[in-house]
Amino acid sequence: MPQTKEVIATPDTREIDYAVRARGISKSFGDVEALRNLSLDFPRGQLTSVLGPSGCGKTTLLKIIAGLLAPTSGEVEVNGKPVTGPGPDRAFVFQDFALLPWASTLRNVAFGLELRGVAKSERESIAEKYIRDFGLTGFENSYPHELSGGMRQRVGLARALSVDAQVLLMDEPFSAVDEQTRRKFQEDLLSLVQQENKTFIFVTHSIEEAVYVSDQVAILLPRPSRVSEIIRPTSFRNKGTDSIRRDPEYLDIVDKIWESLRSYVE
Amino acid sequence: MRSRPLFLKLLSAVIVFGAWEIAGRIPVSNAFPTFVESMLALVTLTLDGTMFTAYVETLKPLVVGVAISAALGIGLGIWIGLSSKFDWLFSPIFIVMQSAPLAALIPLLIIAYGIGLTSKVFVVCIMAMPVIVLNTSSAVRNTPTSMIEMGRAFLGTKLDIILRIIIPSASPIIFSGLRLGISAGFIGAILAELKITPTGVGDIISFSRSIADYPSMYAAIFSIILLAVLFLNLLEKIEKVLFKGNIRGYASD
Numbered sequence: 001m002p003q004t005k006e007v008i009a010t011p012d013t014r015e016i017d018y019a020v021r022a023r024g025i026s027k028s029f030g031d032v033e034a035l036r037n038l039s040l041d042f043p044r045g046q047l048t049s050v051l052g053p054s055g056c057g058k059t060t061l062l063k064i065i066a067g068l069l070a071p072t073s074g075e076v077e078v079n080g081k082p083v084t085g086p087g088p089d090r091a092f093v094f095q096d097f098a099l100l101p102w103a104s105t106l107r108n109v110a111f112g113l114e115l116r117g118v119a120k121s122e123r124e125s126i127a128e129k130y131i132r133d134f135g136l137t138g139f140e141n142s143y144p145h146e147l148s149g150g151m152r153q154r155v156g157l158a159r160a161l162s163v164d165a166q167v168l169l170m171d172e173p174f175s176a177v178d179e180q181t182r183r184k185f186q187e188d189l190l191s192l193v194q195q196e197n198k199t200f201i202f203v204t205h206s207i208e209e210a211v212y213v214s215d216q217v218a219i220l221l222p223r224p225s226r227v228s229e230i231i232r233p234t235s236f237r238n239k240g241t242d243s244i245r246r247d248p249e250y251l252d253i254v255d256k257i258w259e260s261l262r263s264y265v266e
Numbered sequence: 267m268r269s270r271p272l273f274l275k276l277l278s279a280v281i282v283f284g285a286w287e288i289a290g291r292i293p294v295s296n297a298f299p300t301f302v303e304s305m306l307a308l309v310t311l312t313l314d315g316t317m318f319t320a321y322v323e324t325l326k327p328l329v330v331g332v333a334i335s336a337a338l339g340i341g342l343g344i345w346i347g348l349s350s351k352f353d354w355l356f357s358p359i360f361i362v363m364q365s366a367p368l369a370a371l372i373p374l375l376i377i378a379y380g381i382g383l384t385s386k387v388f389v390v391c392i393m394a395m396p397v398i399v400l401n402t403s404s405a406v407r408n409t410p411t412s413m414i415e416m417g418r419a420f421l422g423t424k425l426d427i428i429l430r431i432i433i434p435s436a437s438p439i440i441f442s443g444l445r446l447g448i449s450a451g452f453i454g455a456i457l458a459e460l461k462i463t464p465t466g467v468g469d470i471i472s473f474s475r476s477i478a479d480y481p482s483m484y485a486a487i488f489s490i491i492l493l494a495v496l497f498l499n500l501l502e503k504i505e506k507v508l509f510k511g512n513i514r515g516y517a518s519d
Contacts, residue, residue, distance in 0.1 A: 068415050086419050098416035102434050102509050112420040115430070163420065 019044040019167055019199035020065060025074035027060055034060045036224035037074070042167075042216075047193045047200035049210040051257065052220030053264045058203045059095075059171055061220070065201060066092050066169050078167060088116070091165035095172040097156045099144040105131065106140040108155050112163040123162075130158035150181035167199045174209065182209070187241045189213050207257045211250055219257060222264060229260065299481040304488060307481035316470065317489060323466030324490075327383055328455040331390025332448055339395045339447065340440060343402025344433070353403065364396035368454070372461045386458035393454030394447040401443025405436035434509060441505045445498050452494040 020042040027035040034057040042048045050058045063069040065076050067086040076083040078090060091112065099108045106127055107114070113123035131140060134154040144152055153173060160168055174182040190213060193200055204210050210217045211233060221228040236247035244250055283301045290300030299307075311317045346352045372389065379385040409432045417427040433440075459468020467486050474483035 063415075066419050068418055086421055088421060090419070092416065092419035094412050094416060096410075096412050098410070098412040100413065100431070100434070102437075115417065115420045115422040115426055159420075169419075 016041075017044045018042060019079060020201065021077045022061070022065065023075050023077070025061065025064060025071045025076065027057070027064060027069065028072050033224040035064075035071075036226060038220075038226055039074075040218055040227050040230075042199055042201055044199050045197050046215035047189070047202055047213055048216040048218060049202040049204055049214040050218050050220060051204055051207065051210040052225070053222055053261055054205060056220045056222035056264075057225035058205075058220050061225075062169050062171050062201060062203050065167075066090055068092075088163070089165055090167045090169055091160035091163050093153075093156050093160045093168065093170040093173045095175055097144070097152045097176070099152055099155055101144050104141045104143060105136055105147070105155055108144065109136075109158045109162055112159050116163065126162050127158070130162045133161075134158045148181075149177045150185070153177055153185070161196070165198075167201065170200065170202045172203055172205065175205070186213050190241055207254050207261070208245075211253050211257070212244055217253075217257070219260065221261075231257070297478075297480050299484055303481040304484040307479075308485035308489060311470070311482060311485055317486075320466045320470050320486070321493075324455055324459060324468065325466075327386035327390050327458060328451060330383070331387045331454065332394055332451045334387065335391050335394035335398055335447055335451060336444060339398030339443075340402050343399040343440070343443075344406050344428070344436075346399065346403035347406025347436070348428070348432075353407075357400070357403065360396040360399045363392055364400070366392070368392055369457065369461060372458075376462060381463045385462050386455070389458035389462070390451045390454040393457070394451035396447075397450060398440075398443045398447035401446070402436065402440045405439035405443075406432055408439075409435045437505070437509050441501065445501060448497065448501065449494055452490060452497075456490055 018041045022038060022040045022042075025035050025038045026033070038057075038061065040048075040050075040061075050061060052058050060069065064071050065078075065083065067083050067090070078087065100111065103111065106124060109130055110118075110123040110127035113126060114120075118126075128140075131137060134157060136151065136154055136158065139147060139151065144155070147155065153176070156173070160170075174185045177185065186209060189200075189202075193213075193215075202210070202213060211231075215232065215237065217231045217233070218227050219229040219231070220226070231253055233249060233253055235249045236244050239247065286304075287301040290298055290303065293300075308317075342356060346356050368389065371392075372385075375385045375388050379388060413431050413435060414427060417431045422430065456468050456471070459465050460472055464472050467490055470486040471483050474480065474486065
């Protein structure tokens with residue numbers, strides 16, 4: 001079994017505009033090496049998913065891009081500027097939603113703006129818009145514990161979109177919601193990517209989910225993590241959301257990814 | 267939060283006071299008056315103004331001590347919770363304070379601070395502060411990591427994160443520490459009056475005991491418990507108003 005595969009299908013860098021570029025990222029936690037010399041580029045306006053078995057450092061990579069963790073070496077650039085910490089150009093969607101349990105839906109959605117010092121009336125009117133867009137109307141004054149799992153993550157998504165960052169970082173955002181809600185979220189995400197001119201970086205451990213929602217799938221292999229492959233689905237992206245799961249290319253890619261990952265799963 | 271039905275509250279009171287009355291009538295001891303006798307003594311002491319003047323005396327160290335313990339205790343607790351250095355520096359002090367046999371230490375306090383208000387305030391603080399500090403610091407330390415990361419990712423300053431995330435998130439446990447600390451403070455206030463100089467409610471207790479006026483003694487004890495319960499209820503109301511949505515759990519449960 002080869003330990004390192006050449007990165008294949010590298011697109012011509014001159015033609016594509018990259019919103020986020022990670023260059024030579026290494027990260028160690030004490031003796032544990034989570035990432036080693038990882039480089040990955042994220043095309044603007046597209047959704048790139050980072051896929052890999054658990055423990056491959058995909059969440060670590062996302063937190064480094066977010067500026068929540070500092071890399072041991074290497075650099076992340078967002079719009080050409082190096083990342084030194086969290087910034088207004090990036091918003092984060094958390095796996096466990098990270099909502100404030102004592103705050104209403106309205107305040108939770110507006111919380112990103114609140115931390116940026118936006119005046120109350122202004123941030124609430126922005127939040128109202130996203131509450132409508134995400135189908136949370138009628139729950140403005142509900143607390144998180146009164147919402148279903150799916151609704152909580154819609155609050156998390158609305159909060160991330162309301163700060164109007166160009167890059168959305170999503171850490172397994174749908175893994176804590178039920179299967180049916182997840183399918184709905186995946187469909188909604190596709191239209192979100194089309195409507196909003198934003199760059200999405202989507203961490204997931206679900207192969208089907210990654211292939212379904214992504215313009216580009218980066219496969220990370222563990223110990224230590226590096227990008228083993230980048231796959232760009234071509235044929236089914238512009239067909240309807242209904243037919244993607246029956247598309248031969250979709251099925252082939254899912255199979256192929258599983259082939260390369262299976263040996264890393266205990 | 268469901269409100270406890272009034273009926274059950276009353277029933278609970280009837281059971282306790284009924285048992286007291288029966289125990290007093292048997293009697294389990296000559297030094298144990300019945301509930302009714304004690305209540306009559308309480309009314310007499312209240313009407314002749316004894317209780318009022320006693321509480322003016324007792325409330326001084328109690329209020330000062332509880333206020334210092336709450337303000338300093340929560341402040342220190344937050345600091346300890348935020349910084350592991352301060353944790354190592356201060357936590358042992360409060361753990362020792364919490365387990366110290368206070369009654370045995372009171373003579374030392376008297377040598378150091380005399381028999382005045384200072385010593386009594388100290389006793390109240392030693393009783394009340396440790397649990398407030400330790401609860402606050404552990405609550406602060408246990409703020410969910412993802413909430414703090416969320417605050418940072420959305421550009422919150424350190425102060426924003428402390429004021430808008432860490433403190434509200436820790437508030438249920440801070441409040442439970444306050445409740446425990448304040449009840450301990452009430453015990454401390456009476457202990458101080460029994461052990462340092464007999465003043466206020468402690469004076470009624472020790473004086474009534476010395477002249478075998480047990481109903482008055484129990485009336486005084488009952489009054490301090492009643493005051494503590496009323497105060498804790500008030501605290502609970504304040505908490506409910508301040509942190510409405512916090513009453514039931516975390517969204518990620």
